[in-house]
Amino acid sequence: MNLKKKFSDSDLQRISAAVKEAESKVSGEIVPVMVERSGVYAIAGYRSAMALAAITFLCIVIFDRYVPELAIYDPLIIFITVLTLGFFGGLLSHFWDPAKRLMLTQLHMDKATKLKAESAFLEQEVFNTRQRTGIMIFISFFEHEVIVMADKGISKVVDQREWDQMVRQLIEKIKNGDTIGGLEHCIKQCGQILLQNNFTVAADDVNELNDDLRIG
Secondary structure, three states: OOHHHHOOHHHHHHHHHHHHHHHOOEOOEEEEEEEOOOOOOHHHHHHHHHHHHHHHHHHHHHHHHHOHHHOOOOHHHHHHHHHHHHHHHHHHHHHOHHHHHHOOOHHHHHHHHHHHHHHHHHHOOOOOOOOOOEEEEEEEOOOOEEEEEEOHHHHOOOOHHHHHHHHHHHHHHHHOOOHHHHHHHHHHHHHHHHHHOOOEOOOOOOOOOOOOOEEO
C-alpha cells in the first residue's frame, strides 16, 4: 500500500480544513498521522520460511511412508527442495501482508504500533504547545490500529474512555472504507473535547503546528 497514492489532493485538503475548523475555537493543536506500518517485522520472514520448510519436509516424510510413487529419496534433492520452499516462504511474507500478519502476534504488533506512535508524537512536536494541549491521531494500516495520544495538558482532565470510544468509531469507519470521513469526525471530536474542557482560543493564539495530514 502506498498511502500517498491512496489519498487524493482533495482528501488531504478535507483533512487540513477539518483541522483548521476544529482549532479555530480552541487553544490546542490536532495532528493527524498515518503510516503504512509501524514495524519492519523481519521475524515474520524467518518464521514464514521455517514454517514452509517444515511443512515441505513433513510432506516428504508422508509421501515416503504413504505415497511411495511421489517419494524423494535423494538427500541432496530433499535438502534443495526444503531450502527452496523455505526461501519462497520468506518471500511470501515479505510481499503479501496477510502472510506477514499471520506470522506475528497481536502483542508484537501492539508494541510496535505504540513505539511508532510515541516516536511520531516527538517527531511532529505535538508536545510543543503553550498549554501542552496537543492531540495526535495516529493510524497504522498494516496493524489495523488507531492511537489517540494527548499531551499532559489535556490528558489529565479527559477520561481515557472518551479516547477509547473515539478510537473505536474511527476504526469502524476505516473498516467501512471511509477513512477520510472517519478522520474528519475524529478531528471534530478532539476540538469538542478541548472546548468542553475550557481550552478556548486566546486573543494572542497562533497556529503552532501546521494543519496537514502527515503521511509516513
